[in-house]
Amino acid sequence: MCPALTDPTVSPADWMSAIDGNRLLSAxxxxxxxxxxxxxxxxxxxxxxxxxxxxxxxxxxxxxxxxCRHERDRFAIHHxxxxxxxxxxxxxxxxxxxxARHPGECIVMSVKDEWPARDCTRxxxxxxxxxxxxxxxxxxxxxxxxxxxxxxxxxIVLLRRFTSDKxxxxxxxxxxxxxxxxxxxxxxxxxxxxxxxVPVPISIASKWRAIDSLLDLAPSLCxxxxxxxxCSGTGMAAPPVVVALGDPQHRGIHxxxxxxxxxxxxxxxxxxxxxxxxxxWRHVHALIDxxxxx
Numbered sequence: 001m002c003p004a005l006t007d008p009t010v011s012p013a014d015w016m017s018a019i020d021g022n023r024l025l026s027a028x029x030x031x032x033x034x035x036x037x038x039x040x041x042x043x044x045x046x047x048x049x050x051x052x053x054x055x056x057x058x059x060x061x062x063x064x065x066x067x068c069r070h071e072r073d074r075f076a077i078h079h080x081x082x083x084x085x086x087x088x089x090x091x092x093x094x095x096x097x098x099x100a101r102h103p104g105e106c107i108v109m110s111v112k113d114e115w116p117a118r119d120c121t122r123x124x125x126x127x128x129x130x131x132x133x134x135x136x137x138x139x140x141x142x143x144x145x146x147x148x149x150x151x152x153x154x155x156i157v158l159l160r161r162f163t164s165d166k167x168x169x170x171x172x173x174x175x176x177x178x179x180x181x182x183x184x185x186x187x188x189x190x191x192x193x194x195x196x197x198v199p200v201p202i203s204i205a206s207k208w209r210a211i212d213s214l215l216d217l218a219p220s221l222c223x224x225x226x227x228x229x230x231c232s233g234t235g236m237a238a239p240p241v242v243v244a245l246g247d248p249q250h251r252g253i254h255x256x257x258x259x260x261x262x263x264x265x266x267x268x269x270x271x272x273x274x275x276x277x278x279x280x281w282r283h284v285h286a287l288i289d290x291x292x293x294x
Contacts, residue, residue, distance in 0.1 A: 017102075022149075025149050031287040032063030032272040033065060034272040037091065038084060040084045045239050050275055059284055059285075064095075067112045069116075071119060071120070074127065075128075088131060092131065092138055096135065107155075107157070108270075146187075159172050161173060178197045182225075195233070203233075204238065211229055226270065228270045241275065254278050265290050
């Protein structure tokens with residue numbers, strides 16, 4: 001059994017190095033961040049993180065939710081229609097620098113076409129491929145099948161949320177809006193919970209039931225499917241910070257997830273968090289420790 005992160009000799013920057021490389025990448029419990037780069041704005045409806053991308057990676061986050069607007073044949077990082085002041089180059093550079101220092105790790109990157117294109121001469125997919133060609137030092141994994149961890153160490157694995165007329169990464173374009181759903185007619189099967197509409201604080205309870213239900217199913221699914229469970233939610237009366245942390249009358253998702261992980265430490269699949277640095281990265285580290293709890 002590998003030591004958990006409670007052992008001070010184990011660094012969250014290198015935790016994947018201790019995972020058996022013969023396992024499918026979908027099998028370990030992977031901490032992720034929802035709307036990874038939405039730490040640059042103070043808008044309560046738009047902000048989903050406090051920690052920078054570099055801090056997230058060094059504290060153990062391995063699945064990134066990168067959302068782009070295609071502008072003038074380049075990608076600007078967005079949250080909906082809100083520009084976040086970062087470019088796709090910024091994101092890839094940070095990931096590349098991290099992987100150069102921690103080659104036993106890998107990064108999973110969901111890339112989404114987030115907002116209508118402006119002043120472009122090519123498709124979103126063509127611009128993505130242009131970025132891949134520009135950085136020969138970055139090793140992208142662009143196969144459609146679930147890979148073994150040993151084949152993608154030191155690289156970035158693409159989960160594709162944009163259309164392409166040829167195979168390019170794992171195809172998640174059949175994403176359902178505000179739902180729990182399966183994607184089956186692709187090389188890599190997925191089960192995803194992304195019930196993000198939380199209109200008022202009392203609705204947090206319904207969101208938690210959706211998260212908890214998929215956590216129950218994850219141990220039996222992760223050997224054959226990639227399970228992705230979004231803990232994020234938002235609404236005009238329940239912005240992301242309220243969904244995550246609650247208010248005086250309603251328990252937030254973070255508190256309920258903490259109780260769940262403390263009572264039942266088992267395979268969880270990929271868990272996407274808002275404000276992933278909560279209580280000194282408590283959830284990220286607890287999710288990592290799930291990999292050695294059995």
